[in-house]
Amino acid sequence: xxxxxxxxxxxxxxxxxSSVGIMSSTGGRMGLVLVGIVMSLVGIxxxxxxxxxxxxxWKK
Amino acid sequence: xxxxxxxxxxxxxxxxxxxxxxxxxxxxxxPPAAAPAAAAPAAAxxxxxxxxxxxxxxxxxxxxxxxxxAGTLTGTSADIxxxxxxxxxxxxxxxxxxxQHQIAINFVWTLVTGFLVMFMQxxxxxxxxxxxxxxxANHTMMMNFMVYGxxxxxxxxxxxSIQEGGVGAVANLGGTAPLNGEFxxxxxxxxWGLFGTKGIMLGGAxxxxxxxxxxxxxxxxxxxxxxxVTGTAAERxxxxxxxISSFIMGAFTYPLFGNWAWGGGWLATLGSNxxxxxxxxxxxxxxxxxxxGGVTALAMAIIIGPRIGKFRRDGTPNAIPGxxxxxxxxxxxxxxxGWFGFNPGSTLGASANGNLRISSVAVNTMLxxxxxxxxxxxxxxxxxxxxxxxxxxxxxxxxxxxxTAPSGFVNPMASVIIGLIAGVLCALSCEFVExxxxxxxxxxxxxxxGTNGLFGVIAVGLFADGKSNYGxxxxxxxxxxxxxxxxxxxxxxxxxxxxxxxxxFVFTMSFVLNAVLxxxxxxxxxxxxxxxxxxxxxxxxxxxxxFALKPEPVLAD
Numbered sequence: 001x002x003x004x005x006x007x008x009x010x011x012x013x014x015x016x017x018s019s020v021g022i023m024s025s026t027g028g029r030m031g032l033v034l035v036g037i038v039m040s041l042v043g044i045x046x047x048x049x050x051x052x053x054x055x056x057x058w059k060k
Numbered sequence: 061x062x063x064x065x066x067x068x069x070x071x072x073x074x075x076x077x078x079x080x081x082x083x084x085x086x087x088x089x090x091p092p093a094a095a096p097a098a099a100a101p102a103a104a105x106x107x108x109x110x111x112x113x114x115x116x117x118x119x120x121x122x123x124x125x126x127x128x129x130a131g132t133l134t135g136t137s138a139d140i141x142x143x144x145x146x147x148x149x150x151x152x153x154x155x156x157x158x159x160q161h162q163i164a165i166n167f168v169w170t171l172v173t174g175f176l177v178m179f180m181q182x183x184x185x186x187x188x189x190x191x192x193x194x195x196x197a198n199h200t201m202m203m204n205f206m207v208y209g210x211x212x213x214x215x216x217x218x219x220x221s222i223q224e225g226g227v228g229a230v231a232n233l234g235g236t237a238p239l240n241g242e243f244x245x246x247x248x249x250x251x252w253g254l255f256g257t258k259g260i261m262l263g264g265a266x267x268x269x270x271x272x273x274x275x276x277x278x279x280x281x282x283x284x285x286x287x288x289v290t291g292t293a294a295e296r297x298x299x300x301x302x303x304i305s306s307f308i309m310g311a312f313t314y315p316l317f318g319n320w321a322w323g324g325g326w327l328a329t330l331g332s333n334x335x336x337x338x339x340x341x342x343x344x345x346x347x348x349x350x351x352x353g354g355v356t357a358l359a360m361a362i363i364i365g366p367r368i369g370k371f372r373r374d375g376t377p378n379a380i381p382g383x384x385x386x387x388x389x390x391x392x393x394x395x396x397x398g399w400f401g402f403n404p405g406s407t408l409g410a411s412a413n414g415n416l417r418i419s420s421v422a423v424n425t426m427l428x429x430x431x432x433x434x435x436x437x438x439x440x441x442x443x444x445x446x447x448x449x450x451x452x453x454x455x456x457x458x459x460x461x462x463x464t465a466p467s468g469f470v471n472p473m474a475s476v477i478i479g480l481i482a483g484v485l486c487a488l489s490c491e492f493v494e495x496x497x498x499x500x501x502x503x504x505x506x507x508x509x510g511t512n513g514l515f516g517v518i519a520v521g522l523f524a525d526g527k528s529n530y531g532x533x534x535x536x537x538x539x540x541x542x543x544x545x546x547x548x549x550x551x552x553x554x555x556x557x558x559x560x561x562x563x564x565f566v567f568t569m570s571f572v573l574n575a576v577l578x579x580x581x582x583x584x585x586x587x588x589x590x591x592x593x594x595x596x597x598x599x600x601x602x603x604x605x606x607f608a609l610k611p612e613p614v615l616a617d
Contacts, residue, residue: 002575006568013564016557017326020334021248026549029336033556040564044358048571049497052362056498058371 005047012039110150113137163234166409169418170233170273173405176398177280181208181287183394188291189603190387191450191503193380195593196295197603203290203299207306211283214310216261219282220275223315225256227274227323231531232409236274238265242324250333252326255319277405278322281349282314284402288353291503293360293583296367296590299598301583305360308573314352317566321348327561330554331537337551339535340558341524343421344406346465346516351562354510357501359571361493364583366500368590377494380502385449392453396429399460403467413531417468424467424475425460431479432459432486439487451487454504458486461509462516469524469541478519482512514559519543521552 016036019029118138128134140157142149185204192200226242229235241257259266262275286306290297320327321342331339342348371377382388403425404418436455440448459479463470466478489507493499501507526542528534534541542548577583584590589597596602 006571009564010568011564013560013568016560016564018248019553019557020330020336026336026553030549030553030556033553033560036560037556037563040560040567044563044567045497049362049499052365053498056371057365057368058373058375058498 001051002048005043005051007043008047009040009043012036012041012043015039108151110148113149113151113154116149162411163232165411166232166234166415167269167273169410170277170405170408173401174273174277174280176401177277177284177405178208178398180280180284180395180398180402183391183398184284184287184291185391186387187391187395187453188287188294188503190384190391191291191382192294193593194383194604194607195595195602197383197595198599198601199299199594199603200290200294201603202599203294203297203302204287206303207287207290208283210303210306211286211310212279214307215279215282215315216275217311218260219311219315220262220278221257221259221315222255222312223282223318223323224274224278225258225260225323226253226319226325227256230270230274230408232407232413232415233270233273236268236270238268238271239274242319244326248334250329253319253324253329254326255316256323274408277408278318281345281402282310282318284345285314285349285353285356286310288350288505288509289357289360291505292357292501293364294502295594296364296584297360298581298583298585299594301577301581304581305574305577305583308577309356309570313356313566313569313573314348316569317352317561318348320561321558327554327558328535330557331535331550335550336554336557337521337548338533338537338539338541338554340554341469341520341534341541341551342465342517342558343468343520344403344464346461346463346513346519347558347562349513350461350464350509351513351517351559352566354506354508354513355562355567356570356574357505358499358510359567359574360583361499361501361506363571363574363578366498367502368587370500371498375498377498382450388450389453392456395457396426396460399425399429399464403464406468407530414529417528417530420472421467423472424463424470427472427475428459428463428467428479428482429456430459431476432456432462432483435459435480435483436487437483439484443487451490451504454490454508455483455486457508458482458512461512462519464513465516466520466523468530469520469528469543471525471527474519474523474525478516478523482515485515486512514562517555517558517562518552521555524548524551 013036016033019032023029023032116137118136119133124133140149140153143153181204185201188204189197189200224239227236227239229237239258242253243255243257244251244253259271286309290302319325321340327340329339330336367380369378370380400422404421407415407418409415410418433452433456437447437452440451459482462478462482463475486507489511490504493501493506520543522543522545524541524543524546526540526546528540532538542551544552585594585598
């Protein structure tokens with residue numbers, strides 16, 4: 001799952017960076033960038049970290 | 061006590077409202093008086109000639125031989141170097157000296173502020189060591205000591221070239237023309253700069269006085285980012301793994317984003333290429349320095365895991381207090397002192413090109429730090445009944461981190477607001493990281509530098525007031541950086557793209573590199589070493605060899 005989280009995190013960046021080419025309006029770009037940020041946060045906090053927490057030292 | 065605090069907060073809000081009212085523009089200002097109908101025509105400018113220059117009196121040699129206790133004979137036209145002694149002093153000699161003085165002022169300013177930033181390493185070292193336990197003091201101190209050398213080596217070898225190798229001429233430093241190679245790809249109809257190519261090991265044409273100033277200043281910034289990670293991973297990080305990880309970060313991770321933001325890369329050109337304000341604007345590095353350090357610390361905290369004993373079996377956290385709060389707060393003061401180099405120095409000059417704004421940058425810096433310490437102390441006092449010292453120190457740093465990017469673009473009122481938000485944000489983020497994410501961040505670096513670094517980047521897009529003018533343009537876009545609250549939504553979008561890049565790209569890169577290092581080398585010491593303390597097993601000597609540390613009995617009230 002950690003690898004999936006990395007992919008989601010990176011795709012969030014790609015989405016935000018490509019917003020300048022995909023959209024022409026400021027509002028559209030902002031919306032796409034915000035979606036990208038949320039994707040990256042979900043990837044880090046919602047997927048990668050829980051995947052690593054499964055084997056946390058305090059659970060042993 | 062809470063009533064007193066509530067009353068105090070009410071007074072504080074009233075004071076803020078009063079100041080805001082005082083700073084609001086007058087709604088019905090009287091029209092200006094009519095200009096005099098028959099103003100005298102301005103006299104035509106008269107060019108200065110060589111004859112005028114030669115007519116300037118110089119102190120006589122015999123007068124100078126008598127000494128100059130009043131300081132009126134020293135530093136006169138007699139001290140201006142003459143190009144041709146036979147011709148004597150000319151206008152050209154004077155103008156050349158004026159130009160060199162401007163660059164000299166900027167050189168001295170940038171170098172001295174760089175020295176202040178270098179001294180921040182001492183602040184980080186004692187903050188982190190104070191927040192670690194005594195049994196790890198030598199190890200924590202050594203990480204902070206050697207991150208300077210390791211990072212510098214990596215940056216000299218390749219990092220500086222990647223970051224600044226294509227920045228081009230920097231007017232404040234008299235031009236850094238040899239840094240003229242930027243690798244770019246063509247995307248969405250524009251060039252996207254990815255990394256620089258000139259300046260490897262400061263060789264060739266980059267053996268240049270302006271480039272040297274640039275290198276020193278950028279190097280100490282890079283080292284600041286690297287030392288953030290050591291605080292999060294302290295008390296369990298294998299020393300050899302720390303060396304390798306820091307080298308990689310100084311050579312590649314930091315310089316890459318640094319190029320995109322400060323080296324003429326694609327983030328900096330979002331304004332000129334796509335009309336997003338002035339492109340990603342990060343005056344002194346909330347994003348470039350602190351967020352890179354913060355998100356890398358987040359990646360490390362996930363990979364390396366918490367210290368033994370930090371969490372109980374049910375996942376609730378245990379407090380592991382640091383061994384010396386005196387060191388912690390002293391370190392915060394040293395850092396705040398260094399921040400006067402960090403932010404005002406980022407003008408890269410004190411003369412010309414709007415650089416007198418260094419005074420505003422310095423005041424913004426001190427105000428935000430104050431506000432951050434105040435709001436975090438206040439939050440902890442209200443929530444837990446005591447004004448927690450370490451969180452107050454972290455709030456101080458959080459305010460400074462958050463104002464780092466906006467410091468050159470905002471007014472003092474915005475600085476106080478940014479600092480107030482940063483202090484509370486720091487405390488909330490620390491709780492979230494520890495209780496929800498179950499991550500062990502020894503010094504709170506993820507919250508101080510990561511969360512507030514990202515907030516600082518966003519704050520530029522909100523609070524920049526459009527009053528700054530650094531040579532008439534920023535990132536090649538004429539005019540002043542202006543945030544959403546002053547009418548430019550495009551600037552906020554550029555800042556958010558920077559945030560997305562830090563979270564999506566820098567985190568991913570840091571995570572992958574450190575995960576590979578974990579697989580082939582291992583980041584964490586053994587449980588036996590961790591429980592014994594890292595000083596003897598990792599460093600061969602105790603931090604405090606002559607002290608027998610034992611717990612004090614707890615006395616009842």
